[in-house]
Amino acid sequence: MGIKEVGAEELVKAGLDVEEAKTVEKGLKEAIIAAAGGSSGGLNQPELWRQLTARQRLLKPSHPHSVHQLLYYSVYEHYNGPPLYWDEAKRTNLGRLMESHASKLLGDAYKDPITSFTLFHNFTVQNPDVYWSLVLKELSVQFRRVPKCILDTCDRSKHGGEWLPGSVLNIAECCILPSAYPRKPDDGLAIVWRDEDNDSHVNQITLQELREQVMLVANALDSIFSKGDAIAIVMPMTITAVVIYLAIILAGFVVVSIADSFAAKEIATRLRVSRAKAIFTQDFIARGGRKYQLYSRIIEALPVKAIVVPASRTDVDVQLRNQDISWKDFLSSVVHLSRPNYYYPVYLPIDSTTNILFSSGTTGDPKAIPWTQLSPIRCAADSWAHVDVQHGDVVCWPTNLGWVMGPILLYSCFLTGATLALYNGSPLDHAFGKFVQDAGVTILGTVPSLVKAWKTTNCMEGLNWTNIRAFASTGEASNVDDDLWLSSRAFYKPIVECCGGTELASSYIQGSLLQPQAFGAFSSPSMTTSFVILDEHGVPYPNDQACVGEVGLFPLYMGATDRLLNADHEKVYFRGMPIYKGMQLRKHGDVIKRMTGGYFIVQGRADDTMNLGGIKTSSVEIERVCNQVDESILETAAVSTAPASGGPEQLAIFVVLKKGFNTDLGRLKMLFLKAIQSNLNPLFKVSLVKIVPEFPRTASNKLLRRVLRDQLKRELHVQSKI
Numbered sequence: 001m002g003i004k005e006v007g008a009e010e011l012v013k014a015g016l017d018v019e020e021a022k023t024v025e026k027g028l029k030e031a032i033i034a035a036a037g038g039s040s041g042g043l044n045q046p047e048l049w050r051q052l053t054a055r056q057r058l059l060k061p062s063h064p065h066s067v068h069q070l071l072y073y074s075v076y077e078h079y080n081g082p083p084l085y086w087d088e089a090k091r092t093n094l095g096r097l098m099e100s101h102a103s104k105l106l107g108d109a110y111k112d113p114i115t116s117f118t119l120f121h122n123f124t125v126q127n128p129d130v131y132w133s134l135v136l137k138e139l140s141v142q143f144r145r146v147p148k149c150i151l152d153t154c155d156r157s158k159h160g161g162e163w164l165p166g167s168v169l170n171i172a173e174c175c176i177l178p179s180a181y182p183r184k185p186d187d188g189l190a191i192v193w194r195d196e197d198n199d200s201h202v203n204q205i206t207l208q209e210l211r212e213q214v215m216l217v218a219n220a221l222d223s224i225f226s227k228g229d230a231i232a233i234v235m236p237m238t239i240t241a242v243v244i245y246l247a248i249i250l251a252g253f254v255v256v257s258i259a260d261s262f263a264a265k266e267i268a269t270r271l272r273v274s275r276a277k278a279i280f281t282q283d284f285i286a287r288g289g290r291k292y293q294l295y296s297r298i299i300e301a302l303p304v305k306a307i308v309v310p311a312s313r314t315d316v317d318v319q320l321r322n323q324d325i326s327w328k329d330f331l332s333s334v335v336h337l338s339r340p341n342y343y344y345p346v347y348l349p350i351d352s353t354t355n356i357l358f359s360s361g362t363t364g365d366p367k368a369i370p371w372t373q374l375s376p377i378r379c380a381a382d383s384w385a386h387v388d389v390q391h392g393d394v395v396c397w398p399t400n401l402g403w404v405m406g407p408i409l410l411y412s413c414f415l416t417g418a419t420l421a422l423y424n425g426s427p428l429d430h431a432f433g434k435f436v437q438d439a440g441v442t443i444l445g446t447v448p449s450l451v452k453a454w455k456t457t458n459c460m461e462g463l464n465w466t467n468i469r470a471f472a473s474t475g476e477a478s479n480v481d482d483d484l485w486l487s488s489r490a491f492y493k494p495i496v497e498c499c500g501g502t503e504l505a506s507s508y509i510q511g512s513l514l515q516p517q518a519f520g521a522f523s524s525p526s527m528t529t530s531f532v533i534l535d536e537h538g539v540p541y542p543n544d545q546a547c548v549g550e551v552g553l554f555p556l557y558m559g560a561t562d563r564l565l566n567a568d569h570e571k572v573y574f575r576g577m578p579i580y581k582g583m584q585l586r587k588h589g590d591v592i593k594r595m596t597g598g599y600f601i602v603q604g605r606a607d608d609t610m611n612l613g614g615i616k617t618s619s620v621e622i623e624r625v626c627n628q629v630d631e632s633i634l635e636t637a638a639v640s641t642a643p644a645s646g647g648p649e650q651l652a653i654f655v656v657l658k659k660g661f662n663t664d665l666g667r668l669k670m671l672f673l674k675a676i677q678s679n680l681n682p683l684f685k686v687s688l689v690k691i692v693p694e695f696p697r698t699a700s701n702k703l704l705r706r707v708l709r710d711q712l713k714r715e716l717h718v719q720s721k722i
Contacts, residue, residue: 003048003074004032015064027058028071046084046516049075053085053492061466061489065455068488069481081597082518085487086494090114092388092513093138094527101134117514121524128528128556132163135381135527139415140179144168144347151556159555159574159584160562163350163374170345171354171373172249175414176211182417183391189419192394193239194435196425197286197312202439205239215343217247219334224305225253225277227346230356232256232271232279234298237400238424240309240327242410244280245401252346255355259402260285263679264300271302273368273566274356278305283316287426295320350374356565357404359502367503367572368565375505376411378559383412385527386510387472387496389443391417396436397445397472398427403615404502405474409445418443428453433460437467444468447475447614448482449648455485465489470513474498475614477602478520479647487519497522499602501588503573505559508551508588509600520646522600530554532585533594538578541594548593550606552577552585560586603642608705610640611649613683619705625679626653629671632661637695639709643716650687652712656694665689688712 001010006028011021031051035044052058052071059068076083089095095113102110102120105127110116124131129150147167155162178186186208193203205213225231231248233255235241248255256274258267260282271279281298284291291311295318298306306324310316316326334340348354355371383389395418399405413420423435427450436444444465451473454460468490473483474497483495494517500507508529515523525531532540533549541547555574563569577585589609593601605611608619622638634656640649653672657663669689676684696704 001070001074002077003028003043003071006070006074010070011067014066014070016067024058024067027056028052031056031058045075045079049083049085057491059488059492061464061491063488065485065488068484072484082521082595082599084516084518085484085492086513086517089513093390094385094388094512095514097134097138105130113514117512117524121527124528125525125530125554128558131528132381132558135384136377138182138384139174139377139380140177140182140184140417141171141174141377141415142169142177142179144170147350151558153556158562159586160558160560161556163558165350167350168347169350169373170250170347171376171411172214172246173345175246175411176207176214176250178207179417184417188417190414191239191242191420191422192439193422193424194439195286195312196288196423196431199431199434199438202435203239210243212341213243214246214250216331216334216341217243218251218343219337219340220330221247221251221253223333227252228254229277230254230256230274232258232274232276232304233281233401234258234260234262234267234279235282235294235309235401236260236285236424237406237422239422241280241401242420242422245407245410249354250343250345252348254353255401257355257357257402257406259400259681260294261400261681261683262297262402263681264297265679266681267297268301269365270358270368271304273358273365276304278307280307280309282309282311283318284311286311286424288429299324348373355407357402357407357502359404365566367567369502369561370563370565371407371505374559376407376415378505379408380411380415382506382510382526383408384416386498386507386512387412387443387470388513389413389416389418393418393442393469394421394440395419395443395445396421396423396439396441398423398432398447398450399445404505405445408506428457428459430459430463433463433465436465437463440467441465442467443470443472445472445474446486448473448478449476449613451482451486452479452647455482460489463489466491469493471495472498474500474507476611476648477642477646479645480519481645482647483519495519499590500526503561503564504557504588505561508553508557509592509602518599520601521595522602523598529557532580533592534578540578540580544598546594546596548603549591551588551590551592552580553588554580555583555586557586608639610638610651612640612651612681612685613648615681615683617680617684621680622651622653622676622684625675626655626672629675630663630668632657632663634658635695637703637705637708639705639712641709641713641716644713650712650716651685652688652690652708653686654695654708655689655691657691663691665691688715690715 008021008025034051035048090113098113132150145168147164152162152165178184190207190210191205231253256276258270283295285294307330308316309327315328351372353370357369358366389412395413397409421439496511498507498510509522510526511517511523531551531553534552535549573587577587589606591603591606619638623636626636637654640651642649673686696707
């Protein structure tokens with residue numbers, strides 16, 4: 001239905017009462033007149049959408065989603081290109097930086113932050129040293145010894161160059177020290193939080209109080225460990241977990257980040273690979289009035305020392321092993337000090353490892369990815385430039401320190417002067433949404449599967465999220481209709497799409513508040529980032545051509561890894577990649593589509609790594625588990641794909657049975673689900689199980705998962721039509 005055909009009758013059918021429908025109809029007609037252009041009276045569709053949302057605000061969060069759908073899809077009927085829904089804003093961190101410096105850098109070519117955004121982005125790619133020298137002044141990064149330069153490219157063996165060479169600092173100290181610019185006063189709020197069993201109170205802690213807690217824990221760490229020791233954190237992202245994270249780095253140790261959702265076997269693997277000397281954990285995890293054991297999984301993993309934090313009492317609620325220690329006893333080890341809340345930080349070179357994170361490979365152990373002190377600077381800078389995190393913001397993003405978004409969220413707040421908002425509970429229900437409302441969250445981060453759950457269950461009904469000025473989304477492909485619902489909760493504030501990787505410490509492609517945005521699409525490479533899209537022969541497509549192919553990153557990427565702890569970095573990221581403009585491109589593995597108009601959609605992984613619920617895993621890992629669930633199974637093949645309508649990837653298990661066996665599909669699906677959730681991750685789901693006579697293979701007997709993936713796409717397409 002075209003927008004000119006929408007009237008009060010259609011609006012009533014969509015869920016409005018008669019009087020409200022008449023009001024919206026009147027505003028709609030006025031908006032159509034304002035958006036009409038040209039002698040033919042044609043409509044400027046993006047302008048019409050702006051009239052309805054940003055200017056007249058005819059569409060309200062309280063309106064049924066069916067009303068938002070009716071107007072959105074009617075406005076953009078037969079639109080050529082991704083429908084635009086967000087009007088640009090000049091009052092951003094990056095806009096202010098451009099207004100102050102771009103005219104000097106670009107000369108007469110510079111007009112304003114919106115018109116000249118692409119021009120300025122290109123300048124940052126060509127002159128990353130200039131951009132980073134400006135941005136470092138915007139973040140609370142304080143060097144003990146200043147760098148010799150921003151970027152040194154003399155060593156040809158280092159594809160990515162050497163960033164901030166010679167500099168010495170402690171990045172955790174930068175997080176907890178006050179500063180005049182960015183504004184971070186001692187009495188300012190550093191963290192606000194709420195436990196799910198108390199929805200009437202938002203807890204607060206100032207920067208000074210946070211610093212004292214971090215220094216107390218740092219002193220306690222010194223009483224047990226030796227400098228450089230790797231210490232794991234396996235617990236929900238609570239205020240205590242954040243304090244522990246910062247204290248480990250402040251005291252010159254290394255954080256090993258492990259998600260609390262992992263099975264014991266996966267925890268053990270990560271402890272082994274990282275050579276962790278100890279582990280911080282909780283006795284249990286409280287969710288929805290129930291207790292889920294965590295400590296028991298830890299002691300099943302490896303016999304390292306555990307420091308156990310109580311989930312809900314003053315002391316732990318489990319019997320500890322002799323080698324382990326309670327949080328209470330751990331802190332009491334420093335009461336004899338004259339100043340237990342003061343600690344002199346350990347200053348280290350910029351390229352020192354501070355955090356070990358993990359990303360699944362396609363075989364064997366997960367890749368152990370070391371973050372240096374460059375990584376926090378990169379992730380905070382991208383949040384500053386693209387998501388526009390700044391002093392006065394309250395930023396909430398349901399995540400965990402075991403996933404890359406945990407450290408990104410932490411640094412993005414503390415290095416920009418924003419307040420970190422933490423919810424200790426499930427983000428799937430009304431109580432989380434009420435925390436977002438009550439805490440005054442201004443920037444809300446999500447993953448698409450969360451948004452789909454909120455929309456499907458309607459659990460956020462009746463809440464006021466209009467304080468939110470921007471959303472951010474990462475982890476998996478977004479669904480356009482789910483994003484329409486999410487943005488409408490806050491009068492169509494922008495959703496900044498982010499896509500990157502643990503090894504990049506950031507997103508290589510993002511949205512920007514200085515550009516019009518389209519649901520589920522990316523509008524720009526991140527600042528100073530450049531990439532090409534390669535055809536099937538490894539040849540880059542022209543930059544202005546609509547195309548689909550694997551992305552190749554230019555290697556001068558501040559914050560990206562230059563080593564792995566348990567794999568050949570050169571082999572993983574550079575071997576086999578083409579040389580372009582004198583530089584060997586860096587492999588990332590994403591397949592992306594560039595559309596007419598320059599917008600991008602990420603279409604999945606080029607290899608057999610899949611993304612399930614925002615968590616990367618591999619076909620081999622899943623198949624290894626599934627092959628063992630029943631004696632009837634000869635072999636399995638795991639593939640995933642996103643539905644044609646968009647949204648999170650769906651996992652399918654193809655099965656070849658042994659000769660003479662027959663089994664029930666429903667039973668197999670249940671067995672696979674149980675095995676995957678027990679051995680890999682309880683968040684993974686199985687969407688489809690299919691028995692086939694044999695698998696497609698190459699002449700050398702390699703399994704052709706892409707053929708099965710194409711079959712899955714066809715089946716999902718058929719299901720969507722039913």
